[in-house]
Amino acid sequence: MTLHPRTRDQHPPAYAPGYKTSVPRSPKQALLAMGATATEQTGPVFGHSMLGELDSNLILNFTGEPAVGERIVVYGRVLDENGRPVPNALVEVWQANAGGRYRHKKDGYLAPLDPNFGGCGRVLTGEDGSYEFLTVKPGAYPWPNGPNDWRPAHIHYSLCGPSFGQRLITQMYFEGDPLIARCPIANTIANKADLDRLVAPLDMNRARPLDFLAYKFDIVLRGNRQTMFENKPEGM
Amino acid sequence: MVQPLEYLKETPSQTAGPYVHIGTTPNFIGNAGIYPEDLGLKPFPDDVAGEKIKVTGIVYDGTGTPLRDVLLESWQADASGTYGPGIQGWARLPANQDTGVWTLETVKPGAVGKMAPHIALWIVARGINVGLQTRMYFDGDDLTTDPVLARIEHKIRVPTLIAKSDGPGSWRFDIHLQGDGETIFFDM
Numbered sequence: 001m002t003l004h005p006r007t008r009d010q011h012p013p014a015y016a017p018g019y020k021t022s023v024p025r026s027p028k029q030a031l032l033a034m035g036a037t038a039t040e041q042t043g044p045v046f047g048h049s050m051l052g053e054l055d056s057n058l059i060l061n062f063t064g065e066p067a068v069g070e071r072i073v074v075y076g077r078v079l080d081e082n083g084r085p086v087p088n089a090l091v092e093v094w095q096a097n098a099g100g101r102y103r104h105k106k107d108g109y110l111a112p113l114d115p116n117f118g119g120c121g122r123v124l125t126g127e128d129g130s131y132e133f134l135t136v137k138p139g140a141y142p143w144p145n146g147p148n149d150w151r152p153a154h155i156h157y158s159l160c161g162p163s164f165g166q167r168l169i170t171q172m173y174f175e176g177d178p179l180i181a182r183c184p185i186a187n188t189i190a191n192k193a194d195l196d197r198l199v200a201p202l203d204m205n206r207a208r209p210l211d212f213l214a215y216k217f218d219i220v221l222r223g224n225r226q227t228m229f230e231n232k233p234e235g236m
Numbered sequence: 237m238v239q240p241l242e243y244l245k246e247t248p249s250q251t252a253g254p255y256v257h258i259g260t261t262p263n264f265i266g267n268a269g270i271y272p273e274d275l276g277l278k279p280f281p282d283d284v285a286g287e288k289i290k291v292t293g294i295v296y297d298g299t300g301t302p303l304r305d306v307l308l309e310s311w312q313a314d315a316s317g318t319y320g321p322g323i324q325g326w327a328r329l330p331a332n333q334d335t336g337v338w339t340l341e342t343v344k345p346g347a348v349g350k351m352a353p354h355i356a357l358w359i360v361a362r363g364i365n366v367g368l369q370t371r372m373y374f375d376g377d378d379l380t381t382d383p384v385l386a387r388i389e390h391k392i393r394v395p396t397l398i399a400k401s402d403g404p405g406s407w408r409f410d411i412h413l414q415g416d417g418e419t420i421f422f423d424m
Contacts, residue, residue, distance in 0.1 A: 010246065011366050012366060013365065019365070025364055027421050029420075033423040038348050039351070039356045042311075044311070045321065045322050080244070081246060094255065103258060104254075104255045104265060118262070118267055118269070122271075168247060169360050170247055171251075188365050198248060
């Protein structure tokens, strides 16, 4: 098996001056492209035994008492570029609370912490690549970039697929949020159609009446191809 | 019209942001009580075979300032050059929030095929839009047969991938995101 090369033009460039912190944190030299080796085509394998019962329930997993906010399920599937489900992928999420405040000592935003909200969760995908979290919808928050920049509501996602070369961190946005189009981080992605793939639609079929709304967010990781007709040197 | 190529497109990356530790190493930043311990605390069990080593480093931005909010992950073979099993060989390396120093206590990996012993590193932080891939090799090893290093055109940059010994079993590997001595980052 060989990992597909990354299609870089659908990802943000390293240097995106509208997002000011990228200016000193982006390499000036080009990335050095080469085929994935055994190092990139292997990766850690996670077991269900390392996860706790409430790890995917951000409403209850901090104190056991419910967090304040709009109750939602975020769910979806992790697939590869061939459309195949990715089972046993580690999906980790983190987010601000309903007021846009993170439980982090460096977040000095005046919106208060929720004593019952920690803001992180994790789950392993099922055999069909599916996952879900119960959480509260995060609030928008201001950040020091432009003079009046606000992040749209978002949930950070970290994906560990079967190989280290598929490692991915991204953010999920919510359908209809007017801040997405104004966000310098969201708009590091050049093409609107690619940004749209980070925007989760509301799914009333998956919502539970009198309980929670639902948003669907499918994630695609790099795919593999069969290495036929190929005689790669050992170790490459 | 030709037939469509029916591949899905990889989900676009976004920066991990300033609070990546909330989700990946919550206990490290003091958000205890959700997970009993953070994942990836160490790459191998204490009794694993091999030479024990300690690697430290700092990730610097283009102004020479350490990144104190950076998170690295490492992935390596064991001392025999074998990957896995399970999560063995994988670790999360959050930088010290005051100094920016990250620390990896591990065993020196064996060669993997023709590749010289190396540790893959993946770097995410605020301001980094797509996680950066690099590799750390060891000064003093025979690097002449390594097929990845051999493909680097600008040989003057190869030393940016080579950790230096700074004591018995102790290695130093600083990463420069931009500018003088900029570390080589891969697309592989």
